[in-house]
Amino acid sequence: MSRQMARPGGRSARVQAAVHEAVRELGAEVGRDAVTVPMVAQRAGVTPSTIYRRWGDLQALLSDVAVERLRPDTEPKDHGALSADLTVWAEQFLDEMASPAGRAYIRDALLGDPDGSNAGQCSVYAAEQIDVVLARAKGRGESTPAVETVIDRVVAPLMYRILFRPDGIDAAYARRLVTEVLGTTG
Amino acid sequence: MSRQMARPGGRSARVQAAVHEAVRELGAEVGRDAVTVPMVAQRAGVTPSTIYRRWGDLQALLSDVAVERLRPDTEPKDHGALSADLTVWAEQFLDEMASPAGRAYIRDALLGDPDGSNAGQCSVYAAEQIDVVLARAKGRGESTPAVETVIDRVVAPLMYRILFRPDGIDAAYARRLVTEVLGTTG
Numbered sequence: 001m002s003r004q005m006a007r008p009g010g011r012s013a014r015v016q017a018a019v020h021e022a023v024r025e026l027g028a029e030v031g032r033d034a035v036t037v038p039m040v041a042q043r044a045g046v047t048p049s050t051i052y053r054r055w056g057d058l059q060a061l062l063s064d065v066a067v068e069r070l071r072p073d074t075e076p077k078d079h080g081a082l083s084a085d086l087t088v089w090a091e092q093f094l095d096e097m098a099s100p101a102g103r104a105y106i107r108d109a110l111l112g113d114p115d116g117s118n119a120g121q122c123s124v125y126a127a128e129q130i131d132v133v134l135a136r137a138k139g140r141g142e143s144t145p146a147v148e149t150v151i152d153r154v155v156a157p158l159m160y161r162i163l164f165r166p167d168g169i170d171a172a173y174a175r176r177l178v179t180e181v182l183g184t185t186g
Numbered sequence: 187m188s189r190q191m192a193r194p195g196g197r198s199a200r201v202q203a204a205v206h207e208a209v210r211e212l213g214a215e216v217g218r219d220a221v222t223v224p225m226v227a228q229r230a231g232v233t234p235s236t237i238y239r240r241w242g243d244l245q246a247l248l249s250d251v252a253v254e255r256l257r258p259d260t261e262p263k264d265h266g267a268l269s270a271d272l273t274v275w276a277e278q279f280l281d282e283m284a285s286p287a288g289r290a291y292i293r294d295a296l297l298g299d300p301d302g303s304n305a306g307q308c309s310v311y312a313a314e315q316i317d318v319v320l321a322r323a324k325g326r327g328e329s330t331p332a333v334e335t336v337i338d339r340v341v342a343p344l345m346y347r348i349l350f351r352p353d354g355i356d357a358a359y360a361r362r363l364v365t366e367v368l369g370t371t372g
Contacts, residue, residue, distance in 0.1 A: 107296060107297065110293060110296065110349060111293065111297060116352055119349055119350045120350060120351060120352075122350060123346075123350040123351045151343075151346070151351070152339075152343040152346075152363070153338075153339070153343075155346065156342040156343040156345075156346035156347070157337075157338040157339075157342040157343075159342075159346050159350070160309075160337070160338075160341065160342035160345050160346055161342070163296060163305055163349075164305045164306060164308060164309040164345070165306060165309045165337070166302055166306075177338070
């Protein structure tokens with residue numbers, strides 16, 4: 001991911017911000033499948049070769065933009081108990097990822113990502129959010145499962161079904177996964 | 187998936203077989219990313235417009251070929267006990283899907299598949315294999331989890347980690363997932 005190489009505030013960061021914004025605007029205007037590198041370059045005020053040099057190709061650029069869009073804006077809300085915090089988080093995660101925009105971003109993140117670092121970043125975002133929820137629960141003296149267990153038992157089934165088995169996935173299913181994983185911590 | 191519309195033995199089925207074979211051969215010879223529709227058409231002895239009419243674009247064709255390659259050749263082996271059958275199946279599933287070829291096929295199946303039917307077919311294949319294992323165990327009088335539970339607890343974590351979190355995934359992890367899901371049927 002080129003994003004991590006950019007110094008905040010430097011020219012590199014400004015180019016990246018302008019290019020990402022151009023991709024988002026053009027995607028909204030003409031549809032994601034009609035976006036081309038020359039269109040993005042013109043809108044962002046850079047040359048196409050700047051984009052090719054930095055991102056390699058359009059798919060890699062779309063993948064970077066997708067990961068940026070999948071980054072959570074805020075910490076999970078505090079509802080005073082682990083089961084409420086994790087349930088609300090899982091419902092929201094399902095809502096966002098299963099939406100047409102969410103599915104498109106997940107696909108883009110998985111593609112144009114030969115070394116898997118963008119897909120990995122999506123998983124890091126989920127793990128960070130879950131970490132916040134679990135740390136808060138520990139602070140209250142609640143017993144908690146490990147973050148990797150929550151990934152296996154809640155995040156993985158949600159994401160697998162969104163990608164491979166979308167029928168019949170709903171908020172009740174997300175709630176059941178959370179109830180079951182919390183049941184195992186006794 | 188156009189495959190399901192083809193009458194076996196008809197012209198449509200022969201075209202499909204020739205085109206799929208051309209894609210597989212060319213993929214092996216020049217690498218998947220260098221394959222083009224005109225190359226495939228020439229090798230398969232059809233016109234490019236036949237391919238465009240039937241598959242729409244190269245990505246959709248690659249997606250169909252990928253699903254075909256992900257179809258299991260044989261039933262899961264019978265080792266005389268559910269835990270052995272499911273453990274061996276899960277280890278093999280991980281082996282195949284986490285291999286470079288497996289990862290490439292999964293990506294192709296997920297792409298070029300706007301309605302999700304190809305990705306869905308991959309999940310059907312896994313469910314069918316698990317069904318065989320569970321039916322056999324029931325025949326022996328063993329207690330078994332539901333197939334959807336095995337998907338949530340074994341297939342989903344394996345596939346999620348292959349796609350999003352590939353570090354540290356190994357046969358021991360696959361075995362642990364199986365032990366845990368069988369522990370719940372007590």
